[in-house]
Amino acid sequence: MIESIFVAVSGMRGHERALSVISNNVANMNTPGFRGSTVRFADVFHGSAGGSSQNGAGGQRAAGGGVDASRTLLDLRPGEASRTNRDLDVFLEGEGFFVVQEESGALRYTRAGSFDFNVDGELVVRGTKLKVMARGENGAIAPLTREGFRTSAPRATTTVRLDGILSNRGENGRTIEPLAIFDSRGVKHTLRLEIAIDPAAPAGLSRWDITVFEDDIEIGEGEVEFIGTGPSPGSSPVAITLDLQGVDPAEIDFDFESVMLLPETNAALSLAHQDGYGTGAIASEKFDEFGVLKITYTNEQTRDGPSLVLARINDQGGLVERGDALFEYRGTHPVDFRSAADDLKVRGRLLELSNVDLTQAFSELILMQRGYQASSQVISTANDMLQALLQMRAGQ
Template sequence: MMRSLYSGVAGLKTHQTRMDVIGNNIANVNTTAYKSQSMTFSDLMYQTTQAASGANPTTGVGGINARQIGLGAKTSAIKTAITTQGASQTTNDPFDIMITGDSFFIVNNGQNNYFTRDGSFYVDGAGNLAMTSTGYNVMGWKVDPNDASAIKQDTVSALRIMTTENMTYPPEATKSARISGIIDKNDTNVNAAAGKIMNLEFYDNQGYKYTAKLSVHSTTTDGTFTVQLDDILDSKGKTVLADKTKASLQQNNTNVTAPVLEFDLKNGSFKNVGTAGGTESTLTLHFDTGTFPSFTDITIDFSKCSNLNNNGSSTVSPIRGDAKGNGAGRKVGEMSGIEIQKDGMIYANYDNGCSRLLGQIAVATFANASGLAKEGDNLYSATQNSGDFDGIGKDITTGGGYMNTGVLEMSNVDLSSEFTEMITTQRGFQANSRIITVSDTLLEELTNLKR
């Protein structure tokens, strides 16, 4: 039989395999994070009809090259463009995450770790972050039990971000407040019997909201004013200060009925020279713990007040918290959303303005990512040629990568290249089929010789 028949058959098989690869690429043109494949050929083993011989220096006869006849082609390699980044697709889903860089998400089916670039995640019924397609748990690191603001990078585990504890943020009593603005001595409110009213809203340690009604009054001494506590109301506007002795303003731990706020008219500076003495610029709103066990004393800073001409209008007003916002207090916070940062840190946001670190998504990198084995469902597993996974993973930013939320990585298949490859594959297949046709014709001529 003619060797060309087998060469033609080998060519048909390899071109068919190449068409299978192309077809798989095109079929996955819209598969999330799919990595395109390409196939290369190599020639098949050769039949040597005459071995090579060297030159003869005695006779001067030159050498002769070997005579070898090839037996077709075979598949050399099927390569995956695994490190080629796919384009981004906007979804606006906060749990859709795209990796930029060469890293992989780590997911687990309960027994084994797998790796994927498919960042389409959701929160399952148990509160775990999981793959939408398979339900496999997304793996990462938990919060350091000794520091709620830090991550403990240890062996990866499932990220359970929706727990009963995480759904709310505890309340905190108000401890600090500050009053700022201008007191104008010509303000009719300051000179009225009721004074300039200031409402200081604050929280107790159970998260209930109250309002302390303070008032600023003028005195017979130019440039001096008094401040007093008039009432404390609950969130429904009902007084809780039936006994006026149970809450008071203090200076230097001493109750004072009407501390004097002295203002230097020359430069607008402030100092407190209340009846208890001292020059501190703060007062304390003190509560009797027997009557108000859930309340915490509030330090009120007046240092940002000034006595200036403001066309008869005073602008002083209280704000919860110190200059840095500390001690403002808060109500119980209900979870309002989840935020995943570029480094994979997961934070819960609450409607009381607070946030809490819930964990961090870890990633895996490999010395030879192309050596990963495909497992279907957009998953890969480690092999001896890819390098091992150490069980801990890495912070994605250490390798210069980052995560984007609300987007997914698209397939990196280039349709124009695939169609071109399909044309050349089709022509190659046709040409190899002609080898078989012509070889068959030659054999037919040979069989006809007996006629």
């Protein structure tokens, strides 16, 4: 009877541990990237399980020693995706993990993909100092950083393309203002372009004088010819050297191919496109489905930054929880560090929720409660039997 009490106590402790694990699962049901756990119940036997009794009846001489509930098993099923509409929140579609680095340099693995850039331009797990790892230029794994991507270099304007209708009657549609271009330093210049017909042009040819102004100061001139409704062959583009203020002169091609010469009274010319831009700062950042950081700048330019490195762990039994939805790998098989692909994609503006099934957790909760109560009842019964035995002993 004494032994039965110890066996029942092991049952109570095992079910108490299971209740603790279930409560932890339920408490973290809204923790991104959390993986639930289950307690592994294993029976314990003492003695030999072979042989037979003296009267020849078969059976085992081993005595049950209770239950071992000291080990837990991770539930590595994926959680559902939740939309956050935040560019640096990412969700992994497929079996794999993000790779992060602790301050000690140790690598850890997580499915919680809420990231942000710190003051040093390194991508970290949001609210922590864990650095998110990427594939470097030499193929090595290193922290993902903005270094070299903080700005977009300027580009000087080389071509200005015009559009619209130029009127050969009246003065309408012969001025473009403002006309913005950029010099080699990325500085913006606001110009005015005026076009005037040349009355001395030969018959059948329409010649137009082009004058460019900056702050009402003439900085360049040229001419374009029309035959019929369009520029004559070889007349467009018109190369004009502009004496821009504060910078060396720049030659710019003015393209009139899209301009039509018509007898319209409501004619109008406009700037269709110019190929220059100033220095750009980072306007937005997001990851594409292959884990490549896509950077957009304030000058409307884009660049591809570093790409996330992901981990495929075949021996998932070697994963150990570290808290904060992090896992440490203690297995013997090498970790497969790889890039995203069709079988393992990165989805932006999403976060993975925990994989806790609340309905299943409540069902397990009831079973553990009954197990605990049953073990408690065994102790009460064994205690009553001991009390009866002691009373019998005292009555002798």
